Amino acid sequence: MxxxxxxxxxxxxxxxxxxxxxxxxxxxxxxxxxxxxxxxxxxxxxxxxxxxxxxxxxxxxxxxxxxxxxxxRKVETGDSQYFTATADKKAQSGTYNIQVTQLAQAHKVAGSAVADQTLAVGEGTLAFTVTGSSFNVAVAGTDNLVDIAAKINEAPDNSGVTATVITSDAGSRLVFSADNTGVDNQISVTATDTTGAGLGNMFNGGALTQLTAPANAIVSIDNQQVTSQSNRVSGAITGVTLDLTQAGSNQTGMLKISRDxxxxxxxxxxxxxxxxxxxxxxxxxxxxxxxxxxxxxxxxxxxxxxxxxxxxxxxxxxxxxxxxxxxxxxxxxxxxxxxxxxxxxxxxxxxxxxxxxxxxxxxxxxxxxxxxxxxxxxxxxxxxxxxxxxxxxxxxxxxxxxxxxxxxxxxxxxxxxxxxxxxxxxxxxxASLNQQSTGLAERLNSLPGVLGR
Missing domain, CATH: 1.20.1330 (f41 fragment of flagellin, N-terminal domain)
Structure with a gap:
C-alpha cells in the first residue's frame, strides 16, 4: 500500500x-x-x-x-510709455533721446454692407494684390460673407491679407486687413462677376472703403528721423531693437545702454x-x-x-x-x-x-x-x-x-x-521494513514456547 x-x-x-x-x-x-x-x-x-x-x-x-x-547689456528707458528696447552684444554703451512721432499702421479696406450676412453675395472671382504679390479667390454662387472670408484666409497662396466679417449698425461687411504694417503693404481688390453684378457692387470702385490708411512708423533718434515699415525698429542704433508702443508729439524719452x-x-x-x-x-x-x-x-x-x-x-x-x-x-x-x-x-x-x-x-x-x-x-x-x-x-x-x-x-x-x-x-x-519487522515479531511471539512444557 x-x-x-x-x-x-x-x-x-x-x-x-x-x-x-x-x-x-x-x-x-x-x-x-x-x-x-x-x-x-x-x-x-x-x-x-x-x-x-x-x-x-x-x-x-x-x-x-x-x-x-x-x-x-543693461537697457534703461526710464518710465517711457512710448517704446521699449533690447540690446545685443553689438550695442555700445551710450545715451539716446528717442521721440516717437508716428506708429506704423496696417492698411484696412471694407466692402459695402449688407443687411443679412448669411445671404449669398454673387458668383465670380476676387483678385487681391498686396506687397507686389497677387492671389485669386473663387466665389461660388452660394457663398455668403463668412464663406468668402474663410476662403480668403485659407487660400494657399494668400500673400498677406486677413478677411473678417464685421457687423455694425449699418449692417455686415467684409473687412480686409494687411498682415504687415507700412505703406508698402497696401491692399488692392478687384471683383469679377461671372453671374450678375453682386461682387462688383460690393467691392469695386467706390464700394470699397478705406478704413485705415497704411502708415510707416516715424521715430527721431537724437533729432535724426528714422522711418520704418513696422513698429519694430532694428539697425537704427547698432545692436539695439526698439519696439514702438505709442506716439507722442513732442514727447522725448531717454534710452541708456551700458554693460551689464x-x-x-x-x-x-x-x-x-x-x-x-x-x-x-x-x-x-x-x-x-x-x-x-x-x-x-x-x-x-x-x-x-x-x-x-x-x-x-x-x-x-x-x-x-x-x-x-x-x-x-x-x-x-x-x-x-x-x-x-x-x-x-x-x-x-x-x-x-x-x-x-x-x-x-x-x-x-x-x-x-x-x-x-x-x-x-x-x-x-x-x-x-x-x-x-x-x-x-x-x-x-x-x-x-x-x-x-x-x-x-x-x-x-x-x-x-x-x-x-x-x-x-x-x-x-x-515503512516496508517496519511492516516486515512488526510482522516477524508477531509471528515469533505466536510460536509455541519450548520452556515449561
Whole structure:
C-alpha cells in the first residue's frame, strides 16, 4: 500500500529536511545575485546623476561659450510709455533721446454692407494684390460673407491679407486687413462677376472703403528721423531693437545702454558653482574611500572625465591682440582640494579693463574654454555618447543576471523535486521494513514456547 504523506513511514519531517538542504544551496547564490543586482542599479543611478550634473554644467557653459552671457547689456528707458528696447552684444554703451512721432499702421479696406450676412453675395472671382504679390479667390454662387472670408484666409497662396466679417449698425461687411504694417503693404481688390453684378457692387470702385490708411512708423533718434515699415525698429542704433508702443508729439524719452557687469559676474559664478558640483559628484561617485561602497569607485571612465576637465580649466587661451589669458588672470582659481573659487576684486578689474580678453577666454570658437568644455561634456551626455554606452553595458549585465536567476530558479526547483523523490522513496523502504519487522515479531511471539512444557 503506497504512502499518501511524506515521513509517515520513517517518522522524519521530510519537507523541512528538503527545504533546509535546498536553502543551503540556494540562499548563498541568491545573496550573490541580489548583491550583483544592487551593484548594477547603483551604477545606473550613478550614471544618471553624473549625466544630470554634466547637463547642468553645459547649461552654465552655454551662456559663456556663445558669448551671450559675457556680453549682456543693461537697457534703461526710464518710465517711457512710448517704446521699449533690447540690446545685443553689438550695442555700445551710450545715451539716446528717442521721440516717437508716428506708429506704423496696417492698411484696412471694407466692402459695402449688407443687411443679412448669411445671404449669398454673387458668383465670380476676387483678385487681391498686396506687397507686389497677387492671389485669386473663387466665389461660388452660394457663398455668403463668412464663406468668402474663410476662403480668403485659407487660400494657399494668400500673400498677406486677413478677411473678417464685421457687423455694425449699418449692417455686415467684409473687412480686409494687411498682415504687415507700412505703406508698402497696401491692399488692392478687384471683383469679377461671372453671374450678375453682386461682387462688383460690393467691392469695386467706390464700394470699397478705406478704413485705415497704411502708415510707416516715424521715430527721431537724437533729432535724426528714422522711418520704418513696422513698429519694430532694428539697425537704427547698432545692436539695439526698439519696439514702438505709442506716439507722442513732442514727447522725448531717454534710452541708456551700458554693460551689464552684474549679470556677467552672475553667469561666471554659475559656471564656478556648476564646476564644483560636477567635481564633487565625480568624487562622491568614484573617489577612493576605505570601507566605502561607492558605485563607481575607481571607474576609469569617470576618472578620465575629471582629469580632462581639470586639465582644460588650467589651460590658457591665446588673445587676438597677442599673449594669452587663463582663469587665474580673471580671478578664478582651483585650490588644492579641487574647489574652484572666485576672487571678486580681481574679477571686477578684469571685467572693467579686459572684457575682450574675458570673452576670448570663454567664447573663442573651438579653442575657447567654454566651447572646449561644452564639447567634452557633449561627448558624454549626447545620445549614443559615453554615458549612453555605459548604460547599454549595464542593461546587458542586468539581462544576463536575470537569465542566470531564471536558470538557477529552475535548477533549485529540480533539486527540490529530486530530493523529495529520494526521501519519499527512502520513506517507503523504511515503512516496508517496519511492516516486515512488526510482522516477524508477531509471528515469533505466536510460536509455541519450548520452556515449561
Amino acid at each position: 503506497a504512502l499518501t504523506a511524506t515521513g509517515i513511514g520513517s517518522g522524519l519531517d521530510i519537507t523541512n529536511i528538503v527545504n533546509v538542504l535546498v536553502d543551503a544551496e540556494k540562499l548563498p547564490k541568491e545573496a550573490a545575485f541580489n548583491k550583483a543586482e544592487d551593484s548594477i542599479k547603483a551604477k545606473v543611478s550613478a550614471i544618471g546623476s553624473l549625466k544630470s550634473d554634466l547637463s547642468a554644467f553645459q547649461t552654465a557653459l552655454a551662456k559663456l561659450a556663445d558669448g551671450t552671457g559675457l556680453e549682456s 557687469t552684474e549679470t556677467v559676474k552672475n553667469n561666471l559664478t554659475e559656471f564656478v558653482d556648476a564646476y564644483n558640483k560636477l567635481m564633487t559628484s565625480v568624487e562622491t561617485l568614484s573617489g577612493y574611500k576605505p570601507d566605502s561602497d561607492r558605485p563607481l569607485q575607481g571607474d576609469a571612465m569617470v576618472r578620465s572625465l575629471a582629469s580632462q576637465v581639470r586639465n582644460m580649466v588650467s589651460d590658457r587661451v591665446d588673445q587676438a591682440g597677442g599673449g594669452s589669458i587663463g582663469l587665474f588672470d580673471i580671478g578664478i582659481s582651483v585650490d588644492r582640494f579641487g574647489t574652484m573659487t572666485v576672487n571678486n576684486s580681481t574679477l571686477d578689474t578684469a571685467l572693467a579693463d579686459n572684457m575682450t580678453g574675458v570673452e576670448q577666454l570663454f567664447s573663442t570658437p573651438v579653442t575657447g574654454l567654454g566651447n572646449r568644455l561644452d564639447a567634452l561634456a557633449e561627448e558624454y551626455v549626447k545620445t549614443g555618447g559615453v554615458l549612453d554606452s555605459r548604460d547599454s553595458i549595464l542593461s546587458g549585465e542586468q539581462r544576463r543576471l536575470d537569465d542566470q536567476k531564471l536558470v538557477f530558479s529552475r535548477k533549485m526547483e529540480q533539486l527540490e523535486a529530486r530530493l523529495l523523490k529520494q526521501f519519499n522513496a527512502m520513506d517507503l523502504v523504511v
